[in-house]
Amino acid sequence: MDRSRFAPTTSGPAHPGTLVAALLCWLDARSRGASIGLRLEDIDPTRCTSLRAHELRDALAWFGLDWDDESRQSDHLPAHERALDRLAAQHELYPCDCSRSEVKRVGLRAADGGYRYPGSCRAQPLPAAGWRSCDSALRFRLEPGWIAPPDESGLDLAQDPAAAMGDPVLRRRDGAVAYQLAVVVDDAEQAVTRIVRGRDLAPSTAIQVMLQRSLGLATPAYRHHLLLLEEQGGKFAKLHGAVGWRELREHYSPERLCGFLARVVGLTESTDETSPRELVADFDWARISRDDALIRWRDGELSCLGYRPAETEPGVS
Numbered sequence: 001m002d003r004s005r006f007a008p009t010t011s012g013p014a015h016p017g018t019l020v021a022a023l024l025c026w027l028d029a030r031s032r033g034a035s036i037g038l039r040l041e042d043i044d045p046t047r048c049t050s051l052r053a054h055e056l057r058d059a060l061a062w063f064g065l066d067w068d069d070e071s072r073q074s075d076h077l078p079a080h081e082r083a084l085d086r087l088a089a090q091h092e093l094y095p096c097d098c099s100r101s102e103v104k105r106v107g108l109r110a111a112d113g114g115y116r117y118p119g120s121c122r123a124q125p126l127p128a129a130g131w132r133s134c135d136s137a138l139r140f141r142l143e144p145g146w147i148a149p150p151d152e153s154g155l156d157l158a159q160d161p162a163a164a165m166g167d168p169v170l171r172r173r174d175g176a177v178a179y180q181l182a183v184v185v186d187d188a189e190q191a192v193t194r195i196v197r198g199r200d201l202a203p204s205t206a207i208q209v210m211l212q213r214s215l216g217l218a219t220p221a222y223r224h225h226l227l228l229l230e231e232q233g234g235k236f237a238k239l240h241g242a243v244g245w246r247e248l249r250e251h252y253s254p255e256r257l258c259g260f261l262a263r264v265v266g267l268t269e270s271t272d273e274t275s276p277r278e279l280v281a282d283f284d285w286a287r288i289s290r291d292d293a294l295i296r297w298r299d300g301e302l303s304c305l306g307y308r309p310a311e312t313e314p315g316v317s
Contacts, residue, residue, distance in 0.1 A: 002034035004194045006060075007073075007183065010040050011047035013244030014059035016295060016302065017198075017228040020261050023276055024225050024288070025196040026065050027267075030276075031283040034194065038067040039186060042074050043177055059245035063254050064276045076186050080177045083185045083215055084170065087140065088131050092214055093170070095136035096121040110165050112203040117166030131171070138171040140180070140211065147206040152223040153290070155199065155310075159206035168207055184208050188217040199224045199292075199310055223285070226265060227292045229308065243297040251300040264293045264304050 006025045008018055029036035038060065040053045053072065087093045096117075103115050110116040122141065127133045142165075148158035159165075170181040187195065202224045212219050248257060255273035262268045266289040267279055291307035 002029075002032060002193050003191050004029040004034055004036045004196060005039050005187070005190060005192050006036065006067075007039040007041050007186070007197075008056060009044070009047075010042045010049070010053040010056050011044065012052065013246065014056050015244055016248070016257075016261060016297075018056075018059070019063055019245075019257070020228055020265060021198050021225075022060055022063070022065055023258070023261065023279075024265070026276060027279055027283045028194075028196045028223070028285075030280045035068045037069045037071065037190060039190070040070070040072050041179075041182070042072050043077075043182055055245070062245070062249065064258065071190070073182055073186060076182070076189060077177070079185050079189050080182055083181060084131055084138070086215060087170070088126060090214065092141045093126060093131055093138050094122060094141060095124050095126060095131075095134045096139045096167075096169070097136050108166070110203075111159060112165065112200075116164070117168075119167065122167070135173070137169050137173045139167040140170050140207075140214075142167050142207070142210060147209050149205050149209050149219065149222060151202070151205075152221065153225065153285070155202055155224050157202060157205045157222070157224075159203070161206045161210055165203065165207055180204060180207055180211065184211045184215065184217065187220060188212070188215070192220050193218075194221045194223075196223045196225065198227050200227055226289050226310070228264070228295045229292050230295055230297070243302075252302075257302075260302055264295070265289055 004025060006022050008014075008022070026036060038057070040056065042053050057070070084093065098117070098120050103117055106115070106118045108116040108118055117139070121139070131138055142162040144160060144162045146158065146160050151157050168180045169178045171177055205222060209219055252260075253273070255275055258275055259268070259271045259273045262274055262279060263271045266287045267283070268274065289307060291309050293307055294305040296303050296305055
């Protein structure tokens with residue numbers, strides 16, 4: 001049976017972008033008769049709290065979404081450690097003492113808009129006592145090579161991850177497991193066969209496929225969708241902090257908000273009130289906008305200002 005998941009980070013309140021991503025993932029699964037779980041990604045101790053996790057679950061329930069099962073990423077630490085054991089045994093793990101500022105100072109731009117790790121610590125071996133005794137960050141040694149995962153939306157995910165992104169951190173200096181490893185291991189542990197997520201995560205796909213191959217894990221099907229963008233400092237960036245769930249519900253019922261978001265992404269032709277369950281029967285990816293939507297929150301109202309072609313480019317020139 002096909003299995004999907006919605007896996008939001010519990011680092012802040014749900015916002016319209018969170019709800020659109022959840023809605024599209026949920027509709028994709030429900031329209032296919034697939035199983036779908038909610039996985040609360042809460043492994044970053046500096047940003048994630050139990051209160052935020054509860055708030056996120058409450059927001060999704062208020063919006064009208066249900067799940068076949070729920071889990072917390074922090075409960076999966078033993079599986080993450082087993083993966084690190086395997087990578088260490090395969091000599092694909094090494095300690096790194098470089099700070100973010102040092103990486104940024106080198107100035108190599110990455111495909112995701114950040115800075116690519118230049119490989120300064122690649123020659124460092126793990127301590128004789130193993131990776132658990134290491135106080136440094138741990139990186140995954142990427143071998144050069146072109147990876148071209150298919151994407152159902154037609155997005156070009158082809159990339160040489162070593163050149164485009166650089167060796168990723170898999171365990172941070174503070175001991176927290178990093179996103180790239182956790183998401184790959186958790187998807188495999190939960191038998192996820194299909195991943196539906198926003199285009200902002202597309203540049204990570206090739207690295208995740210390389211990790212899957214190193215760990216002997218199956219590669220799920222991928223589909224990346226549009227983002228909601230808001231104006232920040234004169235330019236549009238991913239909608240995140242403009243308005244949270246608690247403020248939204250002071251001005252919108254879940255049905256009214258669902259109607260607005262359904263119209264923005266192309267599911268409906270009007271903003272009439274609706275619910276996720278009412279959208280299942282007519283759900284079709286062919287109707288979903290391929291362009292990112294420009295959203296404004298002002299005086300208690302959401303409005304769509306138009307659309308802009310996506311700029312995400314997983315590859316590197």
